[in-house]
Amino acid sequence: MNKTYIIISPSFPEFTEQDFFGWFHVKLVPVLASFTPEMLRGVTTNMNCTNYHIIVSGMAKVVSAIPQQRLQEIADVLLEYLQDSAAVINQPDCRTGIKTDAQWIETNLGPFSPYITYSELKFFNLSLGALVNVLSPTQKAELIMDPDSGGLEDAILVKEVLTNLTESGDEEQLGQFFQVFTQILQQTNTTFILNAAVRETILNLTLNGLAPKFVSFEVEDYELWFQVYLVPVIASLHPDSLRVIPSNISCESYEAIVTGLMESLEFLPLGISMDVRASLESLQETFPDCAELDSFTCKETHVDEMLICWGVDSSQLQKTLEDNNSTSAVCNFTIIEHACTTPTNLTAGNLATLLTCSVESNKPYVVEVWQLLFHKASPILSQALDMFATMAPTTMSSAYSNALDALGEVVVKKLTQDELKSKDAIRSRFQMELRPFLASPSTNFLSCLGTYNFSCQTYQLV
Known part of the structure; x- marks a missing residue:
């Protein structure tokens, strides 16, 4: 790849659309995964948008063979090009065949778009509604948490985002979303979502999405979800929510859920915590054997005025x-x-x-x-x-x-x-x-x- 680049790069300024297509869609495909960010920056400098689109679609063909670290670096170069070309990238000539903002992302960033943050995508004034289906789980979390989107006060937007995530049935994607979601909340010192409608929407859709997976959950999975990921929305838990929990879970898994609920009482205002308290009682009634094992330990009460x-x-x-x-x-x-x-x-x-x-x-x-x-x-x-x-x-x-x-x-x-x-x-x-x-x-x-x-x-x- 290095030798080939050295030979052909001086001719890039004279390349036509057909030349770029021939090289990046045919001749270079066997070695294109070795194309470095520096090479990409060199070929895209001062390039028109039509040829840029050809490069992106060519690189997309070999994305699965590109090392993980280089994917981020390539995305950074593509973003740099788009920011430098902001004045023309949305002009009619550069939007030929592009009818929606989702298509705009696919054409201009291809499979490298997940490596761009939502705040960076905002630069291009794309519509929120069009983005939900194409954003990565990380970007979806950033979208909801972005102050400009008003996501934490918009139950409709939150429902659209969570529905898109949960309907895929991909627990890993849901986990990626909550990992970033909880991290951003921690950075802003937010312990729980204040908006009840948003909180309830996130919790209910997530529990329903996880329901088929609960049967194969290990203790560590229950700990992760009920003690970390669901903590910001746990205040909306009520006894009926717990029906998705399998009736044959181990007492260790029961304890993992109870611990998460008990810990939430240390930061939830009393008036907001009543459904959680009712859920704890419901869990004890549903799993009496596990509750009995736990009941013979003297527990101190956490009092926060x-x-x-x-x-x-x-x-x-x-x-x-x-x-x-x-x-x-x-x-x-x-x-x-x-x-x-x-x-x-x-x-x-x-x-x-x-x-x-x-x-x-x-x-x-x-x-x-x-x-x-x-x-x-x-x-x-x-x-x-x-x-x-x-x-x-x-x-x-x-x-x-x-x-x-x-x-x-x-x-x-x-x-x-x-x-x-x-x-x-x-x-x-x-x-x-x-x-x-x-x-x-x-x-x-x-x-x-x-x-x-x-x-x-x-x-x-x-």
């Missing part, structure tokens, strides 16, 4: 407590609103009354909310629990299992080694303060109790 209080306005509660600190006033607000306010005006009597109102309303709250409330009220918590014990109904709702879990971390976990062996201390905690909540202990509460160093006497009191 910013996530719990995201979108919660407690200003009215704060003003009410300042103006009217009566016991009746506290019941006009939810447990979450109380947990998200400054607790300086909350008395032990008010907290006891709030717990009583909450029992009557029978509205469940997640462990994190209770734990935040109890933590903020810790200076008056013991007194409030003593008061509540005299006011609480004989039978407490199972919804208060979460409150007990929270008290386990705020009260029981804080017991010193001496208190764990003190009958008076344990009697005060378990037979007075915690008594109303003990009718519905969770497995996790009991598992955590098993980690404490009670004496025989205090164990019996518990």
Whole structure:
């Protein structure tokens, strides 16, 4: 190739269309895969678009034989030519036979277009709609993430892109898309997609596209998808979404899915995470044997006030407590609103009354909310629990299992080694303060109790 190039290159300026076609479509084909980027730059310099198109289509014939690294270098030379020729490349003479932007990409870049970034393609003012079918998975991810495309707010565009990807049935292409998609999100410090319609579209189409593949997934595959690729859209997961998961997966695969969902609760605002929490419960019901193995481990609850209080306005509660600190006033607000306010005006009597109102309303709250409330009220918590014990109904709702879990971390976990062996201390905690909540202990509460160093006497009191 080198010797041939040295001989014919001086004649390139005089070559006609027929000459270029004869060399690049016939004579050079057996060695054209060895054509270097430097050679390509030399032949295309000052070349008209017609001859350029002949070169591109000739190189396309041997693309499968070109080394991977050189493919990128050749694409860079082609892009350089197009950018230098921007003033004429879209003129009528250069668009002969080109009716769409998709054809424009095929004619001007051929099979080398996947090695051009979407941001580089934008330079040529191509229409988004025409591009979806010809963009590579990487370029599709860049398209959605590009601020100018508005992809993260455009569910219709996202549906078109994901449908194009999933209908191919090519899991590798879908993986390439999500690899770039998640990388760009990480670079912009974006943990999850805010637009619910976009998020749901990506998740649902992806899960449906992966459904036939799940039966052959290994544990590592479930880890990759549920702990990495699907993380930005996991907030839109709901119990029905999980029907695509085969019923005979291993407990290791089950654990991989659960871990991904549990980890998402550490960055999703409480209001957005409720479907994920429902999905976790659904998984536990669907795979009871695997859930049982996991249930006997004491798990700590991750409490992040910013996530719990995201979108919660407690200003009215704060003003009410300042103006009217009566016991009746506290019941006009939810447990979450109380947990998200400054607790300086909350008395032990008010907290006891709030717990009583909450029992009557029978509205469940997640462990994190209770734990935040109890933590903020810790200076008056013991007194409030003593008061509540005299006011609480004989039978407490199972919804208060979460409150007990929270008290386990705020009260029981804080017991010193001496208190764990003190009958008076344990009697005060378990037979007075915690008594109303003990009718519905969770497995996790009991598992955590098993980690404490009670004496025989205090164990019996518990």
